[in-house]
Structures are given as structure tokens and as C-alpha cells.
Amino acid sequence: MNYVFALTVPLLFLGSFIFALVKKVSLYDSFTEGVKGAIPLVVSIFPYIASVTMLSLLLDVSGMESKLVGWLTPAFSFFGVPAEIAPLLFVKPLSGSGAIAVLSDILTKYGVDSYIARCACVAYGSSETIFYIGAVYFAGLKRKKMTLALAIAVFSYLASVVLCCFLCRFM
Amino acid sequence: MNALFSIVFLLATLLLLFLSPESFLPTLLQGATKSATLCFSLISTYAVWLGLMNVWKDSGVTRVVSRSMQPLAKKLFKTSDPETLDAVCMNMSVNLLGISGAATPYGIKAANLLDKADSAEYSSSMLFVINATSIQLIPTSIIGVRTALHSVAPADIILPTLITTVFSTLLAVALVRLLIPPKPREIQPITATKKVLTRGAGI
Numbered sequence: 001m002n003y004v005f006a007l008t009v010p011l012l013f014l015g016s017f018i019f020a021l022v023k024k025v026s027l028y029d030s031f032t033e034g035v036k037g038a039i040p041l042v043v044s045i046f047p048y049i050a051s052v053t054m055l056s057l058l059l060d061v062s063g064m065e066s067k068l069v070g071w072l073t074p075a076f077s078f079f080g081v082p083a084e085i086a087p088l089l090f091v092k093p094l095s096g097s098g099a100i101a102v103l104s105d106i107l108t109k110y111g112v113d114s115y116i117a118r119c120a121c122v123a124y125g126s127s128e129t130i131f132y133i134g135a136v137y138f139a140g141l142k143r144k145k146m147t148l149a150l151a152i153a154v155f156s157y158l159a160s161v162v163l164c165c166f167l168c169r170f171m
Numbered sequence: 172m173n174a175l176f177s178i179v180f181l182l183a184t185l186l187l188l189f190l191s192p193e194s195f196l197p198t199l200l201q202g203a204t205k206s207a208t209l210c211f212s213l214i215s216t217y218a219v220w221l222g223l224m225n226v227w228k229d230s231g232v233t234r235v236v237s238r239s240m241q242p243l244a245k246k247l248f249k250t251s252d253p254e255t256l257d258a259v260c261m262n263m264s265v266n267l268l269g270i271s272g273a274a275t276p277y278g279i280k281a282a283n284l285l286d287k288a289d290s291a292e293y294s295s296s297m298l299f300v301i302n303a304t305s306i307q308l309i310p311t312s313i314i315g316v317r318t319a320l321h322s323v324a325p326a327d328i329i330l331p332t333l334i335t336t337v338f339s340t341l342l343a344v345a346l347v348r349l350l351i352p353p354k355p356r357e358i359q360p361i362t363a364t365k366k367v368l369t370r371g372a373g374i
Contacts, residue, residue, distance in 0.1 A: 008326075050206040113324070124313060133302050
């Protein structure tokens with residue numbers, strides 16, 4: 001299984017590059033043009049990552065996090081979700097770059113390949129910044145009844161978290 | 172996010188005041204250091220993937236994926252307006268390929284066009300849940316972070332992520348169809364003209 005995934009990425013590059021050459025794209029120019037975007041992108045998300053990392057460490061050092069985990073464990077374990085990923089679950093619908101800061105904090109704290117860390121990764125990767133998207137996409141429109149759509153999105157998000165923690169047990 | 176940040180920051184600082192006030196500043200500085208390291212590894216991840224994504228854009232892969240989605244989009248959004256379909260399909264394919272940031276302009280364009288379309292509430296809700304449940308094929312930034320932290324198998328979260336994200340999107344799409352049904356056909360022309368009129372007056 002791992003070998004199949006190890007093949008995916010090189011094959012993806014190979015396929016894309018051959019297709020681009022067939023389409024007469026100047027490969028080097030196009031690739032470097034894309035790479036150019038990496039630093040501005042990271043610069044633009046740095047403030048959020050830095051602030052949320054500070055917050056996340058503060059939460060940890062003040063002992064609030066272990067209390068929070070303690071309170072949430074009974075409710076979370078009912079659904080098979082480790083309460084340690086709770087901070088991530090709260091931040092992700094609000095801020096994508098904030099969530100990546102929390103995610104990296106969880107990964108260092110519990111070990112990258114631990115069950116908790118894998119749950120966190122899958123929960124991060126399979127969800128989106130629900131409230132941010134709602135605000136950006138529908139800000140310009142006359143107030144349609146988006147509350148129901150928002151509720152559906154949040155419900156699907158919670159259901160997917162339960163599923164992902166279940167899948168991570170044996171995948 | 173503002174409320175969450177303020178509440179958690181204030182509460183944690185108050186607690187630290189009693190527990191160990193001397194660790195406050197070192198904690199913040201350590202957080203900033205950690206975030207700088209994280210950003211450094213993100214630069215390398217994005218350099219690799221943004222390069223590939225630009226090649227996709229220039230060679231028309233994005234267009235090809237977008238075109239293959241047209242039939243599905245027609246059914247999902249109950250619209251046959253080519254401009255709306257194009258925006259919706261570009262939005263979905265860019266999301267699928269994980270081209271960060273590129274989905275937003277198409278999404279906003281699609282949202283504005285759908286707002287004018289027939290049964291706008293249904294189709295806008297559909298656009299929102301599809302974007303809000305994420306349908307990314309390769310979770311590039313997570314693999315990047317995992318690699319940077321020396322995971323033994325950075326990519327082994329791809330499959331569960333894919334299953335989970337497909338599940339949440341399907342669930343949300345099904346719920347929208349169930350709870351926000353598109354309006355019946357016969358009243359469409361009237362509502363459509365009305366909307367055009369009010370829009371025109373607004374401008």
C-alpha cells in the first residue's frame with residue numbers, strides 16, 4: 001500500500017510534465033513562475049501562524065489545555081474522538097493557517113506517527129474553514145437564508161471528524 | 172477568530188499570573204520561534220506544489236478537469252447558463268487540485284452568478300457546502316508538515332483523508348438536496364425576471 005502511494009507523486013509529476021510538453025508549455029518558466037508564489041504566500045500567512053502558535057503554547061503552559069481535554073474527554077470518547085485534538089477542531093472552521101499552527105503543535109507534542117497525530121492530520125486535511133468561506137463568498141450577496149447551509153456544513157464537518165478518528169484506528 | 176483569540180489569550184494569561192508569571196514571555200517567544208520554523212518548512216512545501224500547480228494551469232489541466240465536471244455541475248446546481256457553469260466548475264476543479272487561493276475568485280464569481288439564477292437559495296447553498304466540506308485530492312501542506320517533523324510514512328494519511336473528505340461532501344450535498352429543495356419549474360420565469368429587475372434598480 002505504501003509503495004503505491006510512493007509511486008503516486010512521481011507519476012503525477014511525470015504525467016503533468018509530459019502533458020505540459022505536449023501542450024508546448026515552457027516547462028522551466030512555468031514551474032519557476034509557480035514557485036515564485038511560495039514565499040509571498042508564506043509571508044501572508046505568517047502573522048496568523050505566529051499568533052496562533054503563541055496562543056496554543058500559552059494554552060498549554062497555563063494548564064488550560066489539560067483541563068479542557070479533561071472536561072471534553074467523556075463527551076469526545078463517546079464518539080471515539082481523542083479530546084487532545086479539540087483545539088484543532090475549534091480553530092479549523094475559523095482559520096486555516098491558525099489550524100496548521102495548532103496541528104504542528106499537536107504533532108510535536110504527541111509524536112508525528114501517533115494515533116492522535118494521525119487523527120489530527122486527517123481532520124485537518126478533510127475539512128475547510130467553514131465560517132471564513134461563508135463570510136468571503138456570500139458577503140456581497142443579499143442575505144439569503146444561509147443559516148441552514150451553514151448548519152449542514154458544520155454537521156457534515158463533525159460527522160467527518162467522527163469517521164476520520166474511526167478510520168485512523170486501522171488505516 | 173477574534174473572539175476565540177481574545178478569550179483564550181486573556182484566560183491563559185490570567186491563569187499564568189498565578190501559576191508562573193515568569194514563563195509568560197518565554198512562552199510567547201518560543202511560539203514565535205516555532206512558527207518561524209514551521210513557515211520555513213511550508214516555504215519548501217509550497218515551492219514544490221505551487222510549481223506543479225502553475226504547470227497545470229499553463230498546460231490547461233485545470234481546464235480539462237473543469238470541463239469534465241460540467242455534466243455533474245449541471246445536475247448539482249440545476250442551471251444551464253454557460254458562464255455560471257464555467258465559474259462553478261473552475262471553482263470545484265481548482266479546489267480538487269488544491270491550488271491554494273485560486274478557488275476564491277471563481278467561488279465569489281460563481282456565488283454572484285448563482286444569486287441571480289433560478290432557485291438561488293438551493294444552488295448558493297450547494298456551492299457553499301461543496302466549498303466548506305473541501306474536496307482536495309492531495310493534502311499537500313499536511314504531507315509537508317509531516318515530512319518536516321520526520322514522520323516514517325508522511326503520505327499514509329492520504330487515503331483516510333480522501334475517504335473522509337468525500338464522505339463529508341456527499342453527506343452535505345445529500346442534506347442540501349433533502350432540506351433545501353430547488354423551487355418547482357413553473358414559477359421560475361417570474362422570480363427570475365423579478366430578480367433581474369430589482370438588481371437593475373439597485374445599480
